[in-house]
Amino acid sequence: MRISGRLVLVALAIAALVAGIGAGAALAWPDVPNPGPTSIVKDGWPWVSSSAVTGEEKADLVLTNGVVYTVDEDRTSAEAVAIRGDTIVFVGSSTDAADWIGDGTKVIDLAGRLVLPGLIDSHAHATSGVSDLYEVPLYGIGSVEEYQQTIADFIAARPGLVALQGGGWINSVFGEHGPTVAMLDAVCADIPAALYSEDYHSVWVNSKTLELAGVTAATADPEGGVIERDADGNPSGTLRESAVDLITDVIPAYTTEQLVEGLTYFQDFAHSLGLTTVYIPSLPSGDAAGLQALHDFDASGAMAIRFPTAMNVEPTDDVSIVDKIVAARTAEKGGLYEIVAAKIFMDGVLEGMTAYLEEPYDIRPDYRGELLWDPQAYNRMCAALDKAGIQIHVHSIGDASTRITLDGFAYARGQNGERDARNMITHLQLVNQADIPRFADLGVVAVPQPYWFVVDTYYTQAVEYVGRERADKQYPMKAFFDAGVTVASASDYPVSWPPDPMLAIEIGVTRTVPAGCEIYVDPDYDTALNPAECVTVEQMIESFTINGARAIFKENEIGSLEVGKKADLVVLSQNILEVDPGRIHETTALLTYFAGEEVYRAEGFIE
Ligand SMILES: [Zn+2]
Known part of the structure; x- marks a missing residue:
């Protein structure tokens, strides 16, 4: 799930990086000074x-x-x-x-040079790697001509393409009614196209897509959606909100082979960043192709990364889903890809006004957001999962949502007795201080995305929606460490792109936009977000190593460099424990080893 196109740090030139990694080439490498x-x-x-x-x-x-x-x-x-x-x-x-x-x-x-244990990302949608390969990125473009050129180049490089997908265009380039069919037909007429806006609330389509979907002048706007139209009432090329659903079936789903290709790409990408374990947080239990792709990739012997994975549990599922997860866990046991948990979405996102809050939104004083589960049903699901020994991994943004999430874990403990459950709560944007010790009491792992701990447009929006006081308390991290909670950092790739732990480590320490990151152009962003929550480099390293291992019950196997452990490690270009924290993001991986095998070597690095 992509949360409204939140691409955090794009200073590294997305296109070049994708092209480089996708083609199996190494990153262009700056000269690395020998520290002696x-x-x-x-x-x-x-x-x-x-x-x-x-x-x-x-x-x-x-x-x-x-x-x-x-x-x-x-x-x-x-x-x-x-x-x-x-x-x-x-x-x-x-x-x-x-x-x-x-x-x-x-x-x-x-x-x-500095050597660290292989890095662990505790929440990243690795199966979205296929999108980096097969979807045209339209981020950061400011004119119709440039959009068209980017699309034309993308298609030209992929002769067998059966449908065009992508995202990242912005409304302000096109005016009120959005981009048109004609603009897209000019560069993509023969195959269906669906290009999402940066916030993912609108889609730009071509004639082929409208034709295949049967959307015409006679099609009424669906409830909660808008079909933009020309003067004659014909669909003009932009579909908004629920109208997006009118065309989703027209775009064929990725095949298992494409998904394996995407995982292979992601693995290379991860290795180039020093990552050797990536927790895949949400795979729909009905996503047969996604589950098959992970299985096939592991079975092929080409997997050189650990992919602990959680299967989604929806509010509409009954408790029989637990048996399904147990069966999948048993089937994949012992592989590098393993089913370790159930994923639950408890609320939405703050910028969509769907995060579930204890106090109302400032701009809607009668409204506290959306809780996706009935608390009783959630408690029962927690107890059933816990009884089966399944870890529970919960998406929770709002403070009320997190409280209810913890209540469910406490309920499960009350029903089944105390267990070393290591349930995880991720995102944790607004958290009631009083709930933080409960993480420690219940043995819950906090999984923040430090990439987001900055003053940016999301912050500005948060101030508007929930007021400055709450916005200034966003994303606690030190409080979790101080309370003795296991904190395991994550990127939520592709939401944060690139999922480079060095960016996250710097931001976790400074809570300030790293210098030179182009996406943050507003000089006002040069302040720290909630600076009382800054942590140390050592704590950040912990959160990307041993704590990530603990989160998947593998602290005796990986997460530190000790005799008897698996040889997962990364050699870095500079010692992040010594450099100015504001320069940590310049650090790159030179060599990555997975289980004793060299899986990445930076171009130009010769030991
Ligand atoms: Zn996620």
């Missing part, structure tokens, strides 16, 4: 003491002469890591690491 061996020594850091080595068995790979931030219990640092097969066999000093080097050992001299 002196930066390894950092006074006052706890250092891992070297472990005893028999010397009998050698490692396949030794990374040496670096700064290895282990994210172990004591947050110790080391200089070297040795890996055999898919497992870490040694963490310690470069001197001791030498004992693990034999004739067949590959040795990488890190020259003082």
Whole structure:
């Protein structure tokens, strides 16, 4: 689900990045200064003491002469890591690491660079990767001619295309009645086209789409929707709100093969950002192609990322859905793709005035938003899922919604007894302070999207909708850490694009727009959002590593660099623990290892 086209940070030139990754090419690489061996020594850091080595068995790979931030219990640092097969066999000093080097050992001299555990995104719609490949991006374009040129180029590069999909155009370029059929027919006449506006509330179509959908001058506007029309009453090319539904069946669904292609693209993209585990938060239980694609990709042996996945549970589902999820969980157990949870949408979004609030919206004093579940039905579903040992992953934006979400977890505990459930609540835009300790009491994982912790147009809109006082308390994070809650960060890709943890780490620390990000052009955005909630770089790293592992019950397997754990790790271009926090977003992944295998190497990086 894309929340109204919230593309946060596009400074990295979307088109170039998509093209580069999609074609399997590496990113263009700026020269990486060699920080030199002196930066390894950092006074006052706890250092891992070297472990005893028999010397009998050698490692396949030794990374040496670096700064290895282990994210172990004591947050110790080391200089070297040795890996055999898919497992870490040694963490310690470069001197001791030498004992693990034999004739067949590959040795990488890190020259003082930082190594972190493979990063974990705890909520990203990886199955949307197919959209990056097959949907034309129209974001950031300011004229009809440019839209047409972009569309024409996109189609020309994809000879077999059977339908044109995309999004990102803005109403202000076209005037009151939106873009027209003629503008689109000029560049796309033979196949149906459906191009969504940036806010996803309108769709721009061509003649072919109208013809296939049977939408004519005689078609009445549906309830809650508008068909824009010319002077003669003919549909002019823009359908708004519920009128969008008139054409959705005309666009063929992606095939399983296309979805696998999208997952493959996403995996490469993730590796290039240092991600080795990505939690897929919502797959409709009826999305047979999506589930099949994940299964097929894993079965093919080409999957080199962990994809814990949640299956959607809708308010209209009865409790028999629990059996379906249990069956899917059993079927996929032990794979890199696993069904681990049920996903529940509790409310909508603030900018759509559908987030469910304790106090009314300022601009609608009689209205508190939309709760998507009847609380009793939700409680019963929670209890049934909990009884089956299924983790519950809830979308909740409003404070009232989050309270009811927690009530359901408490109800399940009351019914079934205390269990290490690790239920997750994500987004958490407005949260009642009094509810924060309940996360800790109930063992709930908080899953924020730090990419959104900035003063931008969404903030301006929040001020308008709910008033400055509430807008200024948006997106708590430090409060969760202070209360002892497990905080696991996430991008909500494709809502945040690119899903680069370095952007999120910087914003989590500064809560300010990173310098040079083009989408934020308003100089007023140069202030921090709710600065009392700024956290440390160390906490941000935790939220992208060990806490993400804990969220999927794999803290003994991944999430830190310790002997016996899987060798998932990333080498970064600079030490984010040392640089000015305002420059963390400039950091890039140089090398990514998944289970001991090199899965990404930045172009131009030679150790
Ligand atoms: Zn999401």
